[in-house]
Amino acid sequence: MPLTIYALSVPAFTRGFTALYGLLDKAEAFASDRGMPLAELFDARLAPDMLPLSGQIQRASDTSKNAIGRLSALEAPRLPDDEQTFADLRERIAKTVAYLETVKPEDLDGSETREVTLNFPNLKVTFSGEAYLLQFVLPNFYFHVTTAYDILRHKGVPIGKADFIGGLG
Template sequence: MPLTMYSLSIPVFARGFSALGRLLDKAEAFAAESGTPLDALFNARLAPDMLPLSGQIQRASDTSKNAIARLTALEVPRFPDDEQSFADLRQRIDKTVAFFETVSPEHLEGSEKREVTLNFPNLKVTFSGDDYLLKFVLPNFYFHLTTAYDILRHKGVPLGKADFIGGLD
């Protein structure tokens, strides 16, 4: 099967959110066993200037679904960043994955050539669609997944590399 913009995005995002769900499962089990308040995990961050666990999941959601918006003509759902609990984070993950289930390979056909321009405070960057996905979106998506993993691991949740990578079957 050849690599396509679809195969490089939608299944990758879905797999990442599946792993995030399993990380949350382990975090909740750890909290119950150790007596750690879930809020202490929900609001945990690696450094004062970094987003907490909740923000990492919100950004993974926004990064991935906004990429699909920029690469297609699809209307992408917007979610307010108002999650207050692990249940809310799971709902955010579920809604994001449900959106991905509506995206077909045809939606992304030709998007590798689509021009994507991002405006930052002091910088404007224009990418081809494939460069945007490979050099900007996927690194950002994995940054937020990894940071969520790192926050939980740092707080004592017993996680290993296999929890991050997920099932290989």
């Protein structure tokens, strides 16, 4: 059976959000054990010009749901970036995963050749659906998931590679 756009996207996104959910659990326990305000982790960033933890989760959400919307006839939900707490971040993850769970493999049939155009300031890029997923979406999604992991690790949260990769069984 050949790889499909569905097989390369929806399960990867879902797994990434499962990892993020677990990272938030460990971060919350870490903060509680140390009497640390959760805002210290929520607003933490690796560099001044990078998004904080909350922004990394928002971008992972946007990247995954908007990719499915662009690659299918499904409308991606609009989620405002107004999360203020860890509970809000969990709710955003849950809403994103709930949307992904509505996607069927046949919704993405033929999307590998679908034209996707992205408009950036001073740049317009057109991809085939396959190139869009492989060259833009997946690297972008994993960048934000990895950066969320890195922010928490940098703040001392006791997480490791297994927390990022998740269960292998």
